[in-house]
Amino acid sequence: MDFTLRSIDFTATGREIVREREITSDKLTIGRASESDIHLPDLAVEQQHLVLIPQATGAILAKAVSTLGFTYEGRNVREASIDPGRPAEFEIGSYRLSIDWAEGGKPTITQLAVSRDAGEEKDKLRGFGLERALPSRRIVSWVAVVGIVLAFLAIPIFSHMTRPDVEPDIKSDGNVLMDASWSTGSLSMVHHGLEDSCEACHTDAFVSVQDETCLVCHDDLADHAEPVRMDDGRAPHGAGDAVLWSVAHAFGKPGPGACTDCHTEHEGAGRMEPTSQKFCADCHETLDTRLTDTTLGNAADFGDIHPQFKALVIPERGAEPQRISLDDNPKNFGGLKFPHDMHLSSTNGVARMASRLDPDVSALDCASCHEEDSDGVSFLPVDMEQSCEECHSLVYDKVGNTFRSLSHGNVAQMQADLLALDRSGRRPVSTGRRRPGQFAQGGLYYSNFGRAMPGALTRAALAPDGMCGECHYPAAGGGLDVEEVVQTERFYMHGWFDHEEHKDEDCTSCHAAETSEDATDLLMPDLASCRDCHEGETALESEVPSSCAMCHSYHPRTGPSAAPPKFAKNER
Numbered sequence: 001m002d003f004t005l006r007s008i009d010f011t012a013t014g015r016e017i018v019r020e021r022e023i024t025s026d027k028l029t030i031g032r033a034s035e036s037d038i039h040l041p042d043l044a045v046e047q048q049h050l051v052l053i054p055q056a057t058g059a060i061l062a063k064a065v066s067t068l069g070f071t072y073e074g075r076n077v078r079e080a081s082i083d084p085g086r087p088a089e090f091e092i093g094s095y096r097l098s099i100d101w102a103e104g105g106k107p108t109i110t111q112l113a114v115s116r117d118a119g120e121e122k123d124k125l126r127g128f129g130l131e132r133a134l135p136s137r138r139i140v141s142w143v144a145v146v147g148i149v150l151a152f153l154a155i156p157i158f159s160h161m162t163r164p165d166v167e168p169d170i171k172s173d174g175n176v177l178m179d180a181s182w183s184t185g186s187l188s189m190v191h192h193g194l195e196d197s198c199e200a201c202h203t204d205a206f207v208s209v210q211d212e213t214c215l216v217c218h219d220d221l222a223d224h225a226e227p228v229r230m231d232d233g234r235a236p237h238g239a240g241d242a243v244l245w246s247v248a249h250a251f252g253k254p255g256p257g258a259c260t261d262c263h264t265e266h267e268g269a270g271r272m273e274p275t276s277q278k279f280c281a282d283c284h285e286t287l288d289t290r291l292t293d294t295t296l297g298n299a300a301d302f303g304d305i306h307p308q309f310k311a312l313v314i315p316e317r318g319a320e321p322q323r324i325s326l327d328d329n330p331k332n333f334g335g336l337k338f339p340h341d342m343h344l345s346s347t348n349g350v351a352r353m354a355s356r357l358d359p360d361v362s363a364l365d366c367a368s369c370h371e372e373d374s375d376g377v378s379f380l381p382v383d384m385e386q387s388c389e390e391c392h393s394l395v396y397d398k399v400g401n402t403f404r405s406l407s408h409g410n411v412a413q414m415q416a417d418l419l420a421l422d423r424s425g426r427r428p429v430s431t432g433r434r435r436p437g438q439f440a441q442g443g444l445y446y447s448n449f450g451r452a453m454p455g456a457l458t459r460a461a462l463a464p465d466g467m468c469g470e471c472h473y474p475a476a477g478g479g480l481d482v483e484e485v486v487q488t489e490r491f492y493m494h495g496w497f498d499h500e501e502h503k504d505e506d507c508t509s510c511h512a513a514e515t516s517e518d519a520t521d522l523l524m525p526d527l528a529s530c531r532d533c534h535e536g537e538t539a540l541e542s543e544v545p546s547s548c549a550m551c552h553s554y555h556p557r558t559g560p561s562a563a564p565p566k567f568a569k570n571e572r
Contacts, residue, residue, distance in 0.1 A: 044093035058084035188272035207252035274549035277537040303535030338519035
């Protein structure tokens with residue numbers, strides 16, 4: 001059967017657009033599917049919604065093929081018969097379809113999109129809307145604009161200009177009204193107390209935070225380097241960066257090298273985001289080309305470009321402490337004779353003695369002598385009385401049931417203790433009878449205690465093969481003393497390390513103590529050892545991607561605790 005399909009659309013200005021096409025088919029499909037003969041792009045229409053089937057009598061059968069029906073002559077039906085020559089109209093979703101019969105019995109189907117709230121119905125309901133009781137949209141819009149300008153611009157600016165001039169205080173409330181609306185995000189944990197006092201940092205309106213403002217509170221920070229060296233070592237700006245910095249300076253932004261270049265705020269509550277690796281690499285990647293006299297190696301990425309570690313050591317007896325690269329295999333003279341391998345053995349006499357003293361212990365380990373400090377970074381000094389004397393006894397006398405021990409670390413006190421021994425002659429261990437062999441006078445095991453001679457005993461104890469000489473070196477000057485014992489608190493002075501983060505590792509995975517025969521061996525992990533787990537910031541496939549800020553502080557400290565303290569991990 002031949003059909004004429006006509007669609008009527010409207011432009012934005014209301015102009016009517018009519019399109020017609022001819023189609024010959026024994027069945028017309030109507031639905032949302034694009035392959036339908038009559039396409040109705042409406043979500044209220046099924047993909048295959050309705051079919052029009054010509055009948056032998058000349059009538060047209062309209063039949064729903066979906067779960068939804070259609071509206072025909074005001075009723076919702078699923079099937080209807082349209083007689084030939086009789087105009088008909090039905091609705092599907094937001095579309096109205098009308099069928100007219102032209103001369104010759106050829107049906108014309110007109111498709112028209114109808115808006116439900118158009119026409120008289122909309123006019124009838126308009127009288128009941130809020131717009132009849134409220135001002136016009138134009139007036140409401142202007143009132144809203146004026147309110148926003150007053151509340152979020154005029155009041156904060158006026159309040160800022162008329163506020164009292166006071167020093168920033170993290171505990172005080174701010175004096176500027178409505179300034180919270182200007183905040184771009186929450187402050188970090190360390191600056192959380194300034195949430196209600198924007199003017200503590202933003203002292204001048206529409207001017208970036210200046211270094212002078214930061215130093216009001218952070219006045220004890222050290223410079224990264226001498227200002228002149230910083231200027232010489234800073235990488236030059238490219239043409240694009242120079243233009244950007246000139247624009248930034250025009251709006252009051254300090255720098256380069258300003259506090260805000262590194263410490264960005266309003267990034268959300270919690271820990272302040274650490275400085276990106278690129279911030280450090282901009283200068284340190286090619287530092288030697290600008291500071292030709294520097295002793296610092298180039299560094300840009302821990303996994304690729306980083307110098308070998310330098311440890312603070314005493315390279316030999318009598319030398320001053322100095323930092324030496326681990327590539328040079330430095331030694332560290334601490335004044336002790338101590339073989340780690342002997343004490344960590346699980347089969348020798350040391351292990352057997354440890355098990356006799358404590359049945360729950362089969363052998364000594366690192367924790368037997370080394371106790372972690374409360375800061376989680378360093379270890380407490382090894383104490384003779386606490387860590388060593390249980391095996392290396394200093395008992396020299398017994399009075400009744402009480403033992404007397406020599407004072408460790410004080411030669412003068414040791415001499416006084418020996419001098420205080422009973423000065424009267426001691427009863428010989430042996431009787432007057434003669435004993436044969438090694439027990440006879442002059443034999444190895446002959447004992448005949450007489451008057452104590454403190455000087456002789458002291459010299460014997462301090463001799464290289466004496467009791468003290470077993471662990472100590474005699475003093476270089478030849479007097480009755482031993483070399484000073486130096487237990488280095490930090491070997492890496494310019495890096496930060498936390499043992500707590502590595503507690504799942506065995507000590508010997510980083511410190512090769514089990515194979516060390518001499519106390520001068522420097523048992524510190526080198527660069528390659530750390531790279532087993534740590535690589536650069538962008539090495540996402542590594543176990544621990546590591547930026548420069550993970551181990552280094554921009555503001556150097558001085559003294560024995562030069563590395564950043566433990567709390568810097570959460571607050572820097």
